[in-house]
Amino acid sequence: MTTDIQGKVVAITGASSGIGEATARLLAGQGAKVVLGARRTDRLETLTGELRAKGGEARFRALDVTKREDVDAFVAFTLKEYGRLDVLINNAGVMPLSKLEELKLDEWNRMIDVNIRGVLHGIAAGLPVMKRQKAGQFINLSSIGGHAVSPTAAVYCATKFAVMAISEGLRQEVGADIRVTVISPGVTTSELAESISDPASREYMREFRKDAIPADAIARAISYAISQPADVDVSEIIIRPTSSPY
Numbered sequence: 001m002t003t004d005i006q007g008k009v010v011a012i013t014g015a016s017s018g019i020g021e022a023t024a025r026l027l028a029g030q031g032a033k034v035v036l037g038a039r040r041t042d043r044l045e046t047l048t049g050e051l052r053a054k055g056g057e058a059r060f061r062a063l064d065v066t067k068r069e070d071v072d073a074f075v076a077f078t079l080k081e082y083g084r085l086d087v088l089i090n091n092a093g094v095m096p097l098s099k100l101e102e103l104k105l106d107e108w109n110r111m112i113d114v115n116i117r118g119v120l121h122g123i124a125a126g127l128p129v130m131k132r133q134k135a136g137q138f139i140n141l142s143s144i145g146g147h148a149v150s151p152t153a154a155v156y157c158a159t160k161f162a163v164m165a166i167s168e169g170l171r172q173e174v175g176a177d178i179r180v181t182v183i184s185p186g187v188t189t190s191e192l193a194e195s196i197s198d199p200a201s202r203e204y205m206r207e208f209r210k211d212a213i214p215a216d217a218i219a220r221a222i223s224y225a226i227s228q229p230a231d232v233d234v235s236e237i238i239i240r241p242t243s244s245p246y
Helices: 016-029 041-053 070-080 105-133 154-174 201-211 213-227
Strands: 009-015 033-038 059-064 087-090 137-143 178-185 236-238
Touching: 009 016, 009 105, 009 154, 016 033, 016 041, 016 059, 016 213, 033 041, 033 154, 033 201, 041 059, 059 070, 087 105, 087 213, 105 154, 105 178, 154 178, 154 236, 178 213, 201 213, 213 236
Parallel strands: 009 033, 009 087, 033 059, 087 137, 137 178, 178 236
Antiparallel strands: none
16 A cells, blocks of 8 residues: 555545546555545445445545535535545546537536536635645646647637646645645546537547546556655646557
C-alpha cells in the first residue's frame, strides 16, 4: 500500500462508472477511505459491496452534482462517516457532442450544469472544510478538450477550459495548505460517448475511441497526485493514448 494514501478520506463524484469507478477501486485497494457519489445508486451499492468484500473502507450516497444542496449533503455525509475530507475528486461529467448549428440548447445547458457548476458546487462544499482542517486536495477532471477545440465539441471544450481556469484560480488563492490538481484525460474508456444524441457525432466518436486507454490509467495518475508529500502540488497531468495525435 502507498503510505501517503492509506487512511486518507477521498470523496469521488461520478463514481458509478468509468474513471470514477476505477479510481475508487484503486484508492480503496491502497488503503484510502472512499466515499462514492452518483445518481445511479444501484451501481454504487454494488461497487461499495465489492470494495468492502476485499477489505476496503467505502461508503456511498446518492448525488446529483447540479444541485448544490446535494453536494453539500455529500460532503456532510463524508464528514459524518469519517470525520474529515482529505481529497475531493470532481469527476462527474457529460459529453453530448453536436455541431453548434444543431442548436441542442438543452444539451449545452446540461454540460454547463454538470461540467462547470458541478465542479463549483464541489469547491463550495469542500473548501470551507479544508480551510478548517488546514489541509486538503481538490482533483478536478478536465480533458484534452480543455486544451484544444474540435468540431462538434465547442461547448464541451468550453466547459473543460472552464475547469482549467477555475482550478488555476483556486490553486493561486488557497495558498500552501490546500492542493489543486487538474487531470486531463485523452480518449479513455468510459460511458461519456453514450450521452451523444447526434447520430453523426456518435458514430464519429465511436471510431475515434477505438484506441481508448483504460480508465484505470487515469486512476493511477490520480493516485500519483494524491500520494505526493504535502508540500508537493501536482498541478496538472495530461494523459492520452500513445497512438493518438490529440
